[in-house]
Amino acid sequence: MPFTLSHAAAVLPGLRRDGTGRGPLVASALVAGSFAPDITYYADTAVPGAMEFGEVTHAVWGVFTVDVLITAATVALWLLLREPLVALLPKRHQGRVYALVRGARRGPGQGPRGVRDGAWFVASAVIGAATHVVWDAFTHHDRWGVRLVPVLSRDAGGYPVFQLVQYGTSAVALTVLARFTVAALRRNGGQPAPAPVPVLGRRARWYAGGLIGLCVVLGTVHRCVRWYAYFGHIDTPLDIIPTACFGAGAGLAVGLVLYGVWMRLPGRGGPGAPTLPATGRARRTSPSDS
Secondary structure (H helix, E strand, O other), X not given: OOOHHHHHHHHHHXXXXXXXXXXXXXXXXXXXXXXXXXXXXXXXXXXXXXXXXXXXXXXXXXXXOHHHHHHHHHHHHHHHHHHHHHHOOOHHHHHHHHHHHHOOOOOOOOOOOOHHHHHHHHHHHHHHHHHHHHHHHOOOOOOHHHHHOHHHHOEEOOEEHHHHHHHHHHHHHHHHHHHHHHHHHHHHOOOOOOOOOOOOOHHHXXXXXXXXXXXXXXXXXXXXXXXXXXXXXXXXXXXXXXXXXXXXXHHHHHHHHHHHHHHHOOOOOOOXXXXXXXXXXXXXXXXXXX
16 A cells, blocks of 8 residues: 555444444554554665565564564554644644543553453454455555456556555545544544643644654655665656655654654753643643643
8 A cells, every 4th residue: 555544444443433442452453553564664764675574564474473563562652652742733632632542541440451451452453464464465466366356457547457446445545534533533522631641832843843844854855765766767656656655654753753752751951841741730821832
């Protein structure tokens, strides 16, 4: 898929609109699992040759092993970034967005998570990764799905049918994700910004957004230049769109990690430096926070 994010649409049947998984399924593992097989393509920005590892992450045995580990690492990174990312939003939207991305809380008396919870995390990761691999099988050259349906290998308008299906389903999936997200946010209604979300002034938001945007641009340019240096020509825009997406995604990841780690550091100094308030502490507001 040219847009890895689109893969999350395949796990929407396992998600509720309150941000939780259906039954014992783990929402974060479902979503991260649907991304996991492609993570190595983004890593190629920093580790040339990592693209080749995609053969492993898209293999059946990789779904049950490597992809589960990648999912766990991705969810851990998400937990680092979740509250700082919500802080980038205008205050009036923070409450409902946080309610969605926070998902379910463990009730009183439930105790710590145990082996059963871990097993359902693994199962959710496998389900997410499996949807990714099956979808790719019918939208990528020489995959078993394309061989199973010969019409996908034919040309239409100068493009392989499987490639047109790849871009078409990516676009449809993004639309489905957008509709689901809007409906979920409307369901949550207006809520105050919760205490775990750090207070971030308008200027700090612009600085953070500038850093993240710069990383995205640099990542995109880096991968496209490297791609062109290798191939030397671009026949159609479809040739370079996946490369641009992988570069942008890698740059975005770097920018978000830099921002998230900075927000989590204790005792940051400097003018306008935000702080992560402790749970339950009153949030101070000012006109610059809106």
